[in-house]
Amino acid sequence: MDEKKYAKLEQEISPKIPLMKNILKAFLTGGIICLVAQFVALFYMTYFDFTERTASNPTVATMIFFSMLLTGFGLYKKIGQFGGAGSAVPITGFGNAVISAAIEHKSEGYVLGVGSNMFKLAGSVILFGVFSAFVVALIKTILVKLGVVSW
């Protein structure tokens, strides 16, 4: 049996990904996480001097704090199995990636383990975030200088 034929057989036999179900679960999980964050933002707006816009920083930090608790108590992986992208895409998923790697590598010590492995999973997000921000900002700045677009 050659590779192509086998790949076809494998496709036939392996259980299909329940796409609709996964999408629905991702929508609900992601939506609920954002809803909770919206309430957290309301809290910061009501009780502290944060405006709608500036409240997003403490909200993000708070959500990552929640993510730490859920990861530490072993619940985030269960949410992840249910929600898929719904729990991976929000900032809590970024937190989960950092925090789970940190906990995991505690056994190699704080410097060699936690320190150097913390961004094992999330590092690429930072890299591509920073790099794309640089490129986009550079292009836009040049376009503005050339008078093609305005700020």
Add this chain to the structure above:
Amino acid sequence: MSSIYITAFIVGGLICVIGQLLFDVAKLTPAHTLCLLVVAGSILDGLGLYEPLIDFAGAGATIPITSFGNSLTHGALAEAEKHGLIGVLTGMFEVTSSGISSAILFGFIAAIIFKPKGNV
């Protein structure tokens, strides 16, 4: 109180659905998916589309990882507006540290207080 909760839920959910499609249909790993979304966020901000989305959906737009790309770009653009090209570099590191710094901080705290929990 306001429809912002509904829009936050829907927009946040829909961004996650895009992520799920990248997982299941495009067969990308979580790392690839998240990188792609971050890049998308930063491009949307370059086009001036992400800020209106935040105004519309609140946390529904600031909590998904796309907002990370957006705020990095936003910082870079804001400085570039003031200081020209060099601002692109300095601006990027000035804003949006809250996500990274809190992840580092809480990650370290978690490493101190938690043990890897078993599966039982």
Add this chain to the structure above:
Amino acid sequence: MVGRGLLTFKTLPSISATGVTAGPLEKKSSFKDKFDKVYDDERCGLETNEHAHAKMMEDACMIALSKIDSLPSDADYLLIGDLVNQMTPSNFCATTMGIPYIGLFSACATSVSSLILAALLTEVGMSEIAIAGAASQHNAIERQFRYPVEYGSQKPATAQWTVTAAGVAAITPHKKGFPSIECATIGCVTDLGMTDPFNMGAAMAPAAADTLTRHLSGHGTSVNDYDVIMTGDLGKTGFELYKKLVANKGIDDTKNFRDAGAEFYGKDPSFLAGASGAGCSAAIYFSEIFEKMKIGKYKRVLLIATGALLSPMSFQQEDTIPCIAHAIELTMK
């Protein structure tokens, strides 16, 4: 010498005793009553997962030795392996045991490859007691091959759950009343281009099918000569594919086929396609199969352990998953 990779053992070395230890989650296994020791803590009260991994192997060895009233100093060889970096847990286990040791790596096929090697040493009269076996520890392996344990990634239905278990067997020259090793087939690496680390069963199925047909034709037997033909850890998806592949080669009768990975956790859906890991086949072969042979329920069995020989690096470099399967035939006379 019968043919390439085909071995027959004229002196019929016996499996005189076995030792199986398992982690706490394995209490959910359909075979939990057959394990010699089940820990209540995944880390066995130790600091790291890797230490627990080594401890589990040591305990399994001690249990097997105690069943034949022997001490580690009586054993001639220790042939064990696992999946962690350079087989560290096996190495530490060997340090404690102080038995002449060769570490073996055939991924999840180590349970059978070690058995074959132990049988060979016994066959040539160089060993009175040889310990063979394999182990895996869920957390240590997940971290090695996939993500941190607490990372919330969604696993598809084809994914398998690495078991926390160790299984070892003590091989001695032929002994009446114990299952003996009749013949074996060493597998060839098979690779049909599968790349998904969350569908290992599909990658390993061709290797199992290949080794099965080579064993049957090489030793001149047919499927119905065996009471059971048990594969190691193909899981539910892989097992179905394996049956299809075998049918393609003209073997339709699959009623005595079993798969340790598909059966390990019973029907519990939270384990998705079933169990995997070096400890999976070792734990089932050396508990369920060994016992059923000893009481005479099974007279002749064929054990085919499959292993995916990938590494995290080969996966990241987008290589395919090369797989191996070794077969060993046990009889009870």
Add this chain to the structure above:
Amino acid sequence: MEGMNIRKFGLLIIIVFLLLGCSNVKNDIRVQNNSSEDPVKIKELLTKDERIKSAAVLFHERELLTAVRMKTFSRFSKRKIGKELEKKLKEYYPELNVTVSVDNKILMEMNKLMDMKKQEKVSKKIKKLKSLIKEET
């Protein structure tokens, strides 16, 4: 099974958008005048604007503070609308310091401010609000 899910999902979205539509009906505009200026013009401007859901307007000494909340789908362009309003108000009241904010926080604080009894504190509070508004831009 799959088809059911799609239909349910569609229905959910429709219901939600209907709800969004319903919540857009009322249009309350609150004006407090502690000065001699004529508040009719601003009231008219805000009431006429279809995109505005609610607003709070405070005339205090030489300050004109306005906070508005947009209807759901106008939120996309609320910053633009805010700037537009500010421009118009500056034309209407050239002698006043006009400040317009589209932030909910400011609206919340404005409502609190307008409920306050002690007038001495108002000036101080206005200063603080203006610094908050500045911070966000």
